[in-house]
Amino acid sequence: DIQMTQSPSSLSTSVGDRVTITCRASQGISDSLAWYQQQPGKAPKLLLSAASTLESGVPSRFSGSGSGTDYTLTISSLQPEDFAIYYCQQYYSIPFTFGGGTKVEIK
C-alpha cells in the first residue's frame, strides 16, 4: 500500500495568511493526487485533482503543485471559511489511501 504522510498535522494561523500543506507519498504517484476540505460534521469536499487542477467553483486562492512523491496545497490568503481539515488522497493504485489530515485553526 502507498502511505501518504501529511505535514503539519495542525497549524494555527490568521485570516489573510498564506498556508502551505505538504503531502508525501511512499512511492511515486504520477500526479494522481487529490485534495479535500472537510468542515466539522460535513462530508469532504473535493478541491483539486491531478495534483494541480482546481475543481469548478473552488476559489482561486487554492492551488496545488508537486510531482513524483511530494505535493503541496497552498492557500494564498486564508479566509474565515477556510478553517477546516484538509486531506490528500492518492488514486494511483488501490487501495486509494488518504493522508492523516491537516487541521487549520484560527490563531
Next chain:
Amino acid sequence: QVQLVQSGAEVKKPGSSVKVSCKASGGAFSSYTFSWVRQAPGQGLEWMGRVIPLADIPNYAQKFQGRLTFTADKSTNTAHMELSSLRSEDTAVYYCAREVRGAVLDVWGQGTTVSVSS
C-alpha cells in the same frame, strides 16, 4: 447534478452486520464507480473499496476482505455496503462517493453513522 443520499444512522451489537445504502439521483448510475470511505470519531478518512455497478465488480481494501460486501441495484440506482462481524472499532461515519477521472471523489453522500456497542 448527481446527488447521493445515504440511509440513516444505525446502532449495532458486536458480531452483527450493518447494511448502508447510497441512492443516486440526477445521473447515469450504471456508468459510475462508487467508493466507500469511513471516518472513525476524531480520526481521518479511510478508503474501504469501490464498486462498478455496470460490471458488478467490487474491489475491497485488504483490511476488510471477508467482512465487506458491496452491491449495486441498477433498478433503484442504489449502492449498498454491508459490513459483517462488527466490532467496536467499526464505529464510524460511512460515506459513499462517486469516482471520476480515475478515482477522484467528486460527489459525496451525507454520511451514515454506525455505532457498535454492547
